[in-house]
Amino acid sequence: MEPFLIHILGCGSALPTLRHSASSQVIELRGKLFMIDCGEGTQLQMRKYHISFTKIQTVFISHLHGDHCFGLIGLISTMGMLGRTAPLHIYAPKETGPLLDMQLKMFCTGLEFNVVFHAVDTKRHQVIYEDRSLTVESLPLQHRVPCNGFLFREKATLPHIRRDMIDCYEIPVSQINNIKLGADWTTEDGEVIPNSRLVTPADKSRSYAYCCDTRFIPSLHQLIEGVDVLYHDSTYDKSMEERAALYNHSTSTQAAMVAKEAHAGQLLLGHFSARYDNEEGILNEAKEIFPNTQLTDEGMTFPILAKK
Amino acid sequence: MEPFLIHILGCGSALPTLRHSASSQVIELRGKLFMIDCGEGTQLQMRKYHISFTKIQTVFISHLHGDHCFGLIGLISTMGMLGRTAPLHIYAPKETGPLLDMQLKMFCTGLEFNVVFHAVDTKRHQVIYEDRSLTVESLPLQHRVPCNGFLFREKATLPHIRRDMIDCYEIPVSQINNIKLGADWTTEDGEVIPNSRLVTPADKSRSYAYCCDTRFIPSLHQLIEGVDVLYHDSTYDKSMEERAALYNHSTSTQAAMVAKEAHAGQLLLGHFSARYDNEEGILNEAKEIFPNTQLTDEGMTFPILAKK
Numbered sequence: 001m002e003p004f005l006i007h008i009l010g011c012g013s014a015l016p017t018l019r020h021s022a023s024s025q026v027i028e029l030r031g032k033l034f035m036i037d038c039g040e041g042t043q044l045q046m047r048k049y050h051i052s053f054t055k056i057q058t059v060f061i062s063h064l065h066g067d068h069c070f071g072l073i074g075l076i077s078t079m080g081m082l083g084r085t086a087p088l089h090i091y092a093p094k095e096t097g098p099l100l101d102m103q104l105k106m107f108c109t110g111l112e113f114n115v116v117f118h119a120v121d122t123k124r125h126q127v128i129y130e131d132r133s134l135t136v137e138s139l140p141l142q143h144r145v146p147c148n149g150f151l152f153r154e155k156a157t158l159p160h161i162r163r164d165m166i167d168c169y170e171i172p173v174s175q176i177n178n179i180k181l182g183a184d185w186t187t188e189d190g191e192v193i194p195n196s197r198l199v200t201p202a203d204k205s206r207s208y209a210y211c212c213d214t215r216f217i218p219s220l221h222q223l224i225e226g227v228d229v230l231y232h233d234s235t236y237d238k239s240m241e242e243r244a245a246l247y248n249h250s251t252s253t254q255a256a257m258v259a260k261e262a263h264a265g266q267l268l269l270g271h272f273s274a275r276y277d278n279e280e281g282i283l284n285e286a287k288e289i290f291p292n293t294q295l296t297d298e299g300m301t302f303p304i305l306a307k308k
Numbered sequence: 309m310e311p312f313l314i315h316i317l318g319c320g321s322a323l324p325t326l327r328h329s330a331s332s333q334v335i336e337l338r339g340k341l342f343m344i345d346c347g348e349g350t351q352l353q354m355r356k357y358h359i360s361f362t363k364i365q366t367v368f369i370s371h372l373h374g375d376h377c378f379g380l381i382g383l384i385s386t387m388g389m390l391g392r393t394a395p396l397h398i399y400a401p402k403e404t405g406p407l408l409d410m411q412l413k414m415f416c417t418g419l420e421f422n423v424v425f426h427a428v429d430t431k432r433h434q435v436i437y438e439d440r441s442l443t444v445e446s447l448p449l450q451h452r453v454p455c456n457g458f459l460f461r462e463k464a465t466l467p468h469i470r471r472d473m474i475d476c477y478e479i480p481v482s483q484i485n486n487i488k489l490g491a492d493w494t495t496e497d498g499e500v501i502p503n504s505r506l507v508t509p510a511d512k513s514r515s516y517a518y519c520c521d522t523r524f525i526p527s528l529h530q531l532i533e534g535v536d537v538l539y540h541d542s543t544y545d546k547s548m549e550e551r552a553a554l555y556n557h558s559t560s561t562q563a564a565m566v567a568k569e570a571h572a573g574q575l576l577l578g579h580f581s582a583r584y585d586n587e588e589g590i591l592n593e594a595k596e597i598f599p600n601t602q603l604t605d606e607g608m609t610f611p612i613l614a615k616k
Contacts, residue, residue: 040382074348
């Protein structure tokens, strides 16, 4: 099974600290890298954690707060200096377009690659990206400015060929793909070997939801039902619920409630307020409601595993 | 004598590395902080090296390359979150204005302080800033985009009162300022004590020039004659002189030639190319021409001392 990984580059919140970087993470699947959010300093985090500038093909920006997007123009600029030629796709709220245009004109004349901007309607839940490995859906969130999360869904893969059966029936290599696609096999004697004897089931498709920044949305679980891994805004601990509501953020307890209602496999907490010297309290409160919860931290990599 | 200090926050060049940060430094004189350039990540460097966000009253931007200005909007945004009320003055090439306007509208609504933009004519050598402690002059440089350096000149200070003479002649406190300003003193017996016996000479005014980014300008020394400390673009070593010319940067040898011709007191080297694992070679080449040369590094603080 191909690894499906989340690399955490930054899981801090708006105020910069030496403890956490501004929001950014990189999703890795089948050799392609997708960035979600790009706060100031993201390109340095990429250097630090050996994330390839070349392999990033798409950047998704959740919303236009600085701690989620101030690093974007620097990233593009550096990609230019590194001689990138492949287009870079940016999915972000529509207001990003004019700013990006102005910045590209001022700072990135002579780029040898295209920056292709895709305006995302933050109010709609829809597929905004698709390739042969996965789809990405926008998840409307509730924050102080238009904001949406992202749901990465791996596409169904093909069943696994049973090597022993192929050898046993001496099936030629040219037929392997047909069998993966469901064909039976007829031997020279006319015996039909049903497809189910020739393959084992495909791996379960995996999914990952990024829901940050957002206030607690009691219905959010409906959009991400059964998600394998959920990363959810958990800026505050339970005692700060009022403040969370005021600033349109969530507590870790609320994040855990979303994970529980969604029947998620695992919950990752992030976007921690600068007030915390450690996030153990935040973690423990979430675990009371949703035991399979983990704190994120810069440099950590999480595998997305299909839930049991 | 009040300390006149240069805090180095970043002395790398355009390509981000883990070794050096993007350009930024902070000048400290009489409790006021002035920032020169503000590359991406500058606000984190401020956290790391305990530079007060509140005390920065003015930011000077040399030119509109990302490694000198991408951190500006993040800095302003953070100042807002920290509750700043004092105006922040930005001196930068005129093209900065429209970008800053757009960014402030998008990211900084509700700021409780004014951001006051001053367009600098990069082609003219003139005083662009003045307060009671110092003046700042723009220094036209030659780079791929309009660019100027900055010359900080401390204003003349008053002579020092001779405590022993004040006591001897029982001169009242109310007269001290007059004497600092040059007055003689007449005793009750009518004896005139000349001012020169009552004071020792004022400290020599100090000066600091920041010349980055620039190609080698053979006449630059004329604008900074006698400067106490010069920070000069030294992106490359001597062997890269052609590349330096091509990209409108300087070698350390060229930086040293400017320092020598200007009769500077000390030369600080910075803006090092990402290709160097250490800058000892760059330093040694400069020292051959101008012995009192030092490498800069993040976190270093240099006192500006009057040259002997």
